[in-house]
Amino acid sequence: MxxxxxxxxxxxxxxxxxxxxxxxxxxxxxQDLSRVDGERLKTLFHERLAERMSVYASGVWRYKELIFPELPEEYIVTKFEGNTGLYTSEPIRRKLGIRELYFKAQSENPSGSFKDNGMTVAVSHGRSLGYNRFACASTGNTSSSLAMYAAMGECTSQVYVPNRSISMNKVLQTLAYGAQVIRFDGTYDDGIRFLEQHGAELGLYVCNSVNPFRIEGQKSIIYETAQNLNWELPDWILIPGGALSNVSALGKGLRDLKNLGMIDKVPRIALIQAEGASPFHRMMAAGKEQLTPETHPATKASALNIGNPPSWQIARRVLQLCQGVTCSVSDEEILASKRMIDQSGIGCEPASAATLAGLSKLLNDQTIGKEESALCILTGNLLKDTEILAETTDEMLHSGLAHVTDEVVSS
Structure with a gap:
């Protein structure tokens, strides 16, 4: 390794x-996987489903041989992350007219987002190197995940949070776990630059998506999904794109599974961005070789509000290997899709709903065929952004109250 x-x-x-x-x-x-037996791993991973209190009860460390085989177990910090639900919704499937549709609810992770899959590996790696001070720049989900794992590992954490376009719920969650929150004027990209320049001199182990061990942990999302579906993945995987770490990670995981013969085919990937923060989609749609950052990204889906995604080069390579496509969707389309997912009983934060909005758009333009199957990755919990939740439910609340009041008065 x-x-x-x-x-x-x-x-x-x-x-x-x-x-x-x-x-x-x-x-x-x-990693050198040339001597790894994929069929033996399938058996081992199945056996570990019976684990309860060991590190292998984690939906990430269950796949340790493909994620971080060299790491001694005593350094692992786990909250049994992963193990998230894979759901269907017949009303949504019928509305879209697609043959088969799944939702992978990474929102069910301990801190409420997919960041936990990667953060358990990054913090564990840092501890193995002797670090006890961890840091990140974040619009929200990364900071709360880091704060949780640092506290679990008896370490400290510093998080750098922009003053605008963030969810206060995520900031409050981060504070609750005991992190030092440093607010600054600027964007997520400014926070990343600061840590790139000063993280080492400050003795900080940086846990943003540029950390390659975060990517290794996030690969487990596709391993777990494949295992849930008996190693037969859908035709398409739709992923929301902010920093682009998830498309990089899932693409890497798919490549591992295919090379080991654990899956027969590699699904196509659709990377979905919000229109107000879509530099990667614009680059791909224009056929350009270099990404032009957006200096003032703006979307209500705060987790996607990133104008200069650090993993764009790896993401482009993944899309080339997976015959992938990109798509951008409006905030209105995102919030409409969020209402559908919420009312299906699954629920998600706005950024997650970009996948369903993108699926609808790609079905309409026939990029995805209705005879195909699709998986939408839901990255964050319904309660991660209650400001947007209040906005999307306010009309229903008031109309419902008015209806109840009218009935009471008439009776």
Whole structure:
């Protein structure tokens, strides 16, 4: 197991922590899987479903051989993350007219978002290197996940949070776990730049999506989904795109499973961004080779409000390998889709609903066929952003109260 630069191919040990290569390129964990028996792993992973209180009861560490085989167990910090629901909704499926539709509710993770899948691995790696101070820049979900795992590992955490376009629920959750929250004027991208420049000198282990061990943990989302479906994945996987770590991670996981013969085919990926924060989609749609950052991203889906996604180069490579597509959807389309998911009994935060909005759009333009099957990744919990929740339910609340009042008065 080693770290390799995606730009210059320079190699280094996994025991050397760095946010980037000396050339400025992103680092990626590379494992030698040539001697790994995929069928044996299927049996092992099935057996571990019976685990209750060991690290293998985690829906991430169940797949340790494919995520971080070298890490000694005593450094692992886990809250039995993963193990999230895979749901169907017949009303939504019928409305869209697609043959088969699944929702993977990463919102059911301990801190309420998919970030836990990656954060358990990043914090565990940092502890193995002797770090006890962890940090991140965040619009919300990353900060609450980091704060939770740092506290579980008896470590401290600093989180850098923009003053605007964030969810206060996520900030309050972060504070509740005991993190030091540092508010700043600027965007998520400014926070990332600060940590890139000063994280090492401050003795901080940085846990943003540029951390390659976050990506390794997030691969478990696709492993768990494949296991849930008896190793037969849908034709399409739809993923919301902010920093683009999830598309990078799931693409890497799909590649592992295919190379090991654990799945027969690689699904196509659709990466969905909000129109007000869609630099990656605009680059791909225009056929450009370089991403042009958006200096003032603006979307109500706060988890997607990122104008300069750090993992765009890896994400582009994943889409090329998976015959992937991109799509952008309006805030109105996102919130309409959120209402559908909420009223199905599953629920999600706005960023998650971008996947369903994107699926509807891609079905309408026939990029996705109605005879195909699809999986929507839901990344954050319904209660992560109650300001938006109040906005989307306010009309229903008032109309419902008025109806009840009229009935009481008439009686």
């Amino acid at each position: 080693k770290l390799v630069c995606v730009d210059c191919s320079a190699e280094r040990s996994w025991r050397e922590f760095s946010m980037a290569c000396s050339c400025g390129g992103r680092l990626e964990v590379v």
